[in-house]
Amino acid sequence: MKRFFVFFSALCLVLAALPAQAVQPVKIGMITTLSTKAGYLGEEIRDGFQLAIDMEKGRLGGIPVQLLVGDDGRKPEKGRQLAERFIKKDHAKILTGLVFSNVAMAVVPMVVRQGIFVISPNAGPSYLAGRGCNKNYFNTSWQTDNLSEVIGQYATEQGYKNVFIIAPNYIAGKDNVAGFKRYYKGRVAGELYTTLGQADYAAEIAALRSARPDAVYFFLPGGMGINFLKQYAQSGLSRDIPLMGPAATDERLLHAVGAAALGVINSSQWCVDFHTPANERFVAAFTKKYGRTPTLFASQGYDTARLIGSALAAVKGDMTRTDDFRRALEKADFTSVRGSFRFGPNHFPIQDFYVRRVMAAENGGYTNRMLKKVFNDHVDAYVGQCKM
Amino acid sequence: MLVVEQILNGLQLGVMLFLMSAGLTLVFGIMRVINLAHGSFYMIGAYVAATVTARTGSFLLGLAAALPAAALAGMVVEFLILRRLYHRDHLDQVLATFGLIFFFNELTRMIWGRRPLFMEAPSRLSGSVELVGGLQYPVYRLAVILVGILVALFLYLLFSRTRLGMRIRAGATNREMIGALGVNIPLLYTLIFGLGTLLAGLAGVMAGPLFAVEAGMGDSVLILTFVVIVIGGIGSVRGAFIGAILVGLVDTLARAFLPALFRHLLASPSSADRMGAALASMSVYIFMALVLSVKPAGLFPARE
Structure with a gap:
């Protein structure tokens, strides 16, 4: 037993x-x-x-x-x-x-x-x-600054001399603007910091119109970007002054914005195509x-x-x-x-970065298409401070 | 020219706020209920309008569906929930209606998903038009201003010329007395609440082509709406109108001109930006504090 x-x-x-x-x-x-x-x-x-x-x-x-x-x-x-x-x-x-x-x-x-x-x-x-x-x-x-650095470099390559900047007044907003300025060599036509989560951008768009910039750099993630893009398109400015932003128009956002996002330049390390x-x-x-x-x-x-x-x-x-x-x-x-x-x-990754442009898709919606490569094997700006 | 454009922008924001605050001030003033869920009816209006507009291709049909939907949702909420809260204190009302915000936000996520909806201005109102002096202004925003003024007129006539309006005004001044005079108070309350949520729904429809149609879209506009009714005087529709226009103008003009002003005053541009942006976002609240220090009950208090 x-x-x-x-x-x-x-x-x-x-x-x-x-x-x-x-x-x-x-x-x-x-x-x-x-x-x-x-x-x-x-x-x-x-x-x-x-x-x-x-x-x-x-x-x-x-x-x-x-x-x-x-x-x-x-x-x-x-x-x-x-x-x-x-x-x-x-x-x-x-x-x-x-x-x-x-x-x-x-x-x-x-x-x-x-x-x-x-x-x-x-x-x-x-x-x-x-x-x-x-x-x-x-x-x-x-690294958070990277996608804005791409836009800065792109603006310099396009020969823009007078770019208007708009971003929310919080840490990531400031970091992104700093990233943009690190590679943008032209003049800043104006700089506006908005409240986080702001819905109405009429005042900012009017100020932007009167500054007559070559292009606009905007960092307005999520719903703020939807609001801004809709209102910008209605103001009639999108015909004359191009918009550029870091990862500004992902496919989900495009669904909500529709034709108002056509032509927007945005940066990414990846593109669906x-x-x-x-x-x-x-x-x-x-x-x-x-x-x-x-x-x-x-x-x-x-x-x-x-x-x-x-x-x-x-x-x-x-x-x-x-x-x-x-x-x-x-x-x-x-x-x-x-x-x-x-x-x-x-x-952190060492990788290539691209700019994409919003275009009409074959199925009737809107999507991002690769426009050009901006950085080869790009390294972030903080790597020198890292002691591992 | 820039000043004129910014004043128009302020007016447009003001009438949107008026549509929201007219209902809220009535509910607050007459029923003595703090309804934090008012923004949810704004959201319902926008979601229903966006859905119907996308299905049918007609903005008018979207509007026609959204208004009754918002009014109906409001009356159902009043009948099922708020009725039980009239005799409770304000904290209970705040808790219950705050819970309703979460309920409605989650409900829209369950029905429509997390993806913000697409809604476009009707083609006749899209684009911009040239006003006097070469000023380009979006047609849609002009239409919003027009609708807001028409609604204000309608409400003025409703309150000053009709029996229902008289009862509502009487209710705002002395609730017990009109009950004693035989007015059906529960029915009156349901109607008022429905009217308030209908106006919020209308604001939501007007907001659809301008703003992101997403769950929680009503929460940010709600805060400004409360500022408006406190400035205007609780329970007064006239106060809500004046308060809304003032708040719209102060907010827009501060955002438009304060940053530039600080750049002139301060040597360092980065601290000027910081100060300007911070003060611009505070301007409405500073304005409210100023008004309340002179008139503690708001500009046009319904009850003396």
Whole structure:
């Protein structure tokens, strides 16, 4: 009887341990913004990320993964709570999803010190690229200033001498304007800082008209951009004074703005009409699964998942091999949908940047088409401050 | 010329605010209910109009569908929820109607999704027209000003020339007395609330081609609306009209000219920008504080 009991206990142990070792998936905590007006950004990132998992039937890099998604509501304290829950309760070793810089600043410095990896698909504040860089923090999108630097360079190349600037009066607004001015060599016709979340831009548009600029640089993310573009088109100025902005007209926004966005110049590291096999596969699968055209944010979510997959494959899903996992991430051994992709010493991408122009699409809607490449292997401005 | 254009912009913002605040001030003044969910009916108006306009291609049909929808939604909310709150204190009302904001925002997300809707000005009102002196001005904004003035006229006639208007005014002045005189107060309240949400819905329809039609679009306009009715005097439609125009003008003109003014006054352009932008966004509240320091009950208080 006693022997039977020992045997039985052993059998139980083995049975209990077996599934735990064989199919325990790697947990990935996604802290992203799904509510508030900006919630579509998180939705795009999550859908792009999930698509990469689904295309591998629940795996990334051949390793089973479990994606845990939490909504930070754009609030730093909520982001912290989610991070604690994913790390303490779910024992996740990888966090991702961060959309906004203010949430990233609350979460990233706290968790990377605990040896947790953060792979940001969007938020790239200057502090984390420079003085606050960390060996466990990676960014797969861009440093916040980058997309505005592209517009600055484009304006210089176009020979614009007199550009009007409009941006909301908050940190990212100031950072973007600084990025624009870093590469724009002409004169500033006027500079307006609006209230965050402002709806009516009639006063600003009238001031802009009287300044008679060659072109307008605008950084008005989300609903603010929709308001501005609609009102700008009605003012009749869009015929004479071109608009340019960083990632200003993603496909979701275009749906709401329609013809009022025609001709708007915007910068991106990716465009839906890139003819690479990896991108065509992504765009086709995304459109089939979700019934809409992916935005650059969706492409960032997808690339982030594929990057994590490449590193998981390198350590065979063993997240205790942190140094190997980090080295594998640094190699960035995956085919990005944007083409060339590698990490700089501060773990931010070194990549090409493009400007796109809003055109009418074949199916009757509006979409972005590649106009020209502006930067080759562009490096952010803060890399020199990073001591890792 | 720039000044004229900016004054027109201020007027246009003012009449939009008037459409919102006329209903809110009635509800606040007569029913003594603080209705934070007023912006939700603005949103409902915009969503219904955008949907119907997209389906039928006709802005007028969108308008025709949105107005009854907003009024009906308002009356249903009054019947189901607000009736239970009349005798509670203001904190309970604030809590309940604040909850309604979340309810309606989430409801629109469930029905229409997160993607903002597309809505275009009717083709006859799109583009801009030349006014005197080579001033180019969007036709649609002129139409908004016209609609706002017509509504103000209509409300003036309604209140001064009709029996319903007389009852509403009487209700604002002394609620108990008109109840004692045999006026059906519950029905009157439902009608007033419906009228208020209809006007909010109209503001939402007018806003559709100008602003993003998205969940939560009513929340930002609500704050200015409260400023308007506090300045105008709670319960007074005339006060709401004057207050709305003043707030529209102050907000627009401050945004238009303060930054430039500070650039003249201050040596460093970056601190001038900061100060100008900050003060421009505060201007309405400073204006409110000034008005209240002179007339604590607002410009045209309904009750003396």
